[in-house]
Amino acid sequence: MVLAFSLKVVLGSLAFAIFWVLAVFPAVPFLPIGRTAGSLLGAMLMVVFQVLTPEQAYDAIDLPILGLLFGTMVVSVYLEKADMLKYLGNLLSWKSKGAKDLLCRICLISALSSALFTNDTACVVLTEFVLKVARQHNLQPQPFLLALATSANIGSSATPIGNPQNLIIAFQSKISFGSFLSGIILAMLIGVVVNALILLCMYWRLLSIQKDETDAAVDVVAEEDEMIPLKTVWSRDRLRDALSIESSEHKEDLTIRWKVMLWKSCVYLITIGMLIALLMGLNMSWTTITAALALVVLDFKDARPCLEKVSYSLLILFCGMFITVDGFNKTGIPSTLWDFVAPYAQIDHASGIAVLAIVILVLSNLASNVPTVLLLGGQVSTLAAANSGADKKKAWLILAWVSTVAGNLSLLGSAANLIVCEQARKNPHLGYTLSFWSHLKFGVPSTLIVTAIGLVLIR
Template sequence: MAMAACVKVILGSVAFAIFWVLAVFPAVPCLPIGRTAGSLLGATLMVIFQVMTVDQAYESIDLPILVLLFGTMVVSGYLERADAFKYLGKLLTWKSKGAKDLIFRICLVSAVSSALFTNDTSCMVLTEFVLKIARENNLPPEPFLLALASSANIGSTATPIGNPQNLVIATQSGVSFWEFATGILPATILGVFFNALLLIFIYGDLLSVKKDQEDPTAGFVNGECVNSHQFSPATMGGHRVNSEPENHWFLNGAYWDHRDQPCSRRWKMQLWKSCVYLVVVGMLVSLLMGLNMSGTAITAALALMILDFKDAVPCLEKVSYSLLLFFCGMFVTVQGFNRTGIPSTLWELMEPYAKIDEISGLAILALVILILSNLVSNVPTVLLLGARMAASSALISPAFEKKAWLILAWVSTVAGNLSLLGSAANLIVCEQACRVPDMGYTLTFWKHLKFGVPSTLLVTAIGLMLLKS
């Protein structure tokens, strides 16, 4: 694409810069309006500056991606209600053999849950589990929180529904769920394994020696408390309430103890949970069979609403509509920036040195993706580079075109481990850890960077070697 008129290039760059600043620094003092409003502001400025028309702005919004994202969020909400994450939490403490064993378990559970339920969801509901486990064993939280966040990012590469950028790639590339999963899964497995080894190597001393002074309130957590982790406030029927004691649930406007419930009610609850799991398994099987991902996700979400047999509003309130709006604004803003011609011009300059079939070219390409993913975030990077990388690789062979999409998915996601700001999953772990009552812990930028840099470089290199072969 040729460069647009000078005025449009300048104004489009200004609009994109405003979007970028507010996406990376949502609480910037001069305009603390947050990421979502910043995204919508960037999109609106693209239209006001006449970089694109209103119709072009609407056309740039990718509806299948939004539907897929909405469907997976609804499904994740019902899985939370069905105690899926509570059972995952039990795996973290079942017959544990020490701190290093816990590191491996957290890495494994975090990776698997992220591949199936998205990395952000996994970090949202597992952070408090991890803090409780560290406290129960009188161990420092830092390596365990890093294990959760980093493995969530690495594990989410395994499937198209693992993270937002994979959703974009799967929708734009036409690569099936099965091809995506089988192509990238070996890299994911090795990445999680070596990430855990690196954690043990860096934090070996902390994991081998418990805190010098035991926390006087450490007895607050025991195996039972960890297994009965309480999630969000009672906005949904059948959901445990934070302020209520263990075993109490909120249902139809009243509290009840599931230990005293009639057999028929317990049977109905177990039957409902089983139906939820069957629907989710059916969704995954349908995706593996190559059915339309957006249609499959929204069908599974609707099936769960019907099976719940009650007003779906409380469940729909759990959906992050701010994230959906952020995506809408981002689609428009990135498309407007593409229309300035700047990304195409930069790609034309770099393309001769970034050939995917050459080791040096692959290294340069990976470095560009890694830097861009940390500067402008991973989803905008995918939107900016995806089609260009695929077109360039298709000139080599169709197999390299598919490989280009998988490499983009791998590097843009693993790049999120580089710094605390590199991934939403990192920020979720950091914010959730600070808010846990009586157990709050602050994971600082520098603590994360100390592990993030070597982990990102090591895991990225391992994955590239596997994906290239």
């Protein structure tokens, strides 16, 4: 695409620059309105500056992606209500064999839960459990928080529902859930193992320190039972009534417990059914929405409290982002810049894959991974399709893998990293700040090594 009319180029670039600044730095002093409002502002400016017509702006919004995102968020809410992630959290301390064993468990559980429930959801829930276990064993939380955030990002790369950019890739590429999973699963598993090994190497001495676990339990107050002499003599009738009341209450508690267990089992079965349907190649958006509504009906309660937990601001953010990025593409700047890179980014040889990976890695950390996928998706696909259909699919999977793992490079590279950092800082019992430089020191080597290994294994 040639560059559009020069005024449209300038105004479209200005609108995208405003969106980019607010997306990357949501609390800028001169306009602290946040990411969601920033995306809407960018979208509005694209229409006001006549880079897009109102009709083109509405057409730019991808409703199937929004439907899939909404459905997965509702399913995640009900899974959390059914204590699914709580059970996963309990596995962290179950028969633990020390700090190194705990770190490996965090890597595995974080990766698997992120692939099924999205990386942001897994980090929101599991951060509390990680801090709790670290506090109980009087352990330095830094390596465990890094394990949680980085493994969540790597694990989310394996499925189309693992993170937002994969949702976009799955719909634009028309790659089925099963094909997406089979293409990246090996790279994801090896990547999680390698990431854990790097963590163990960097923090081996810290993880080997044996501390007195009794120091971590200072706040636990033991209460002694007092023997209260029985001064009242119960009559037979009163004793019989008391036993009868106790028996009826026990039966009621047992009935309620069985109902809760049955409801939880149904939630898990519906979720498993949804995953099977996705693996069978059914429409991803309608499958997840159907599962979400089945859970709403099964709950047999007012769904408003659960639906209020859905991140509607994220859905609005995506709407604005779709419009803003589409307007920026209309200026012709992305395609013009891509024309310079394209001859060196052919995926039919190793050097071309390396150049493509570097471009995705840099853009994902400068412009965030979702806008990067929206900007590069069509260009990468068109370039690879010139060789073969297999290369086209591989190009989409490389884009999914690199843009996701790129989030581990720095603390600002992924929303999952920021969630872990904020959750740890605000924890009432163990407020801990994961610094930018401590994350970068681990993130750079881990990201480069894991990304390179994955590029070799993606099929």
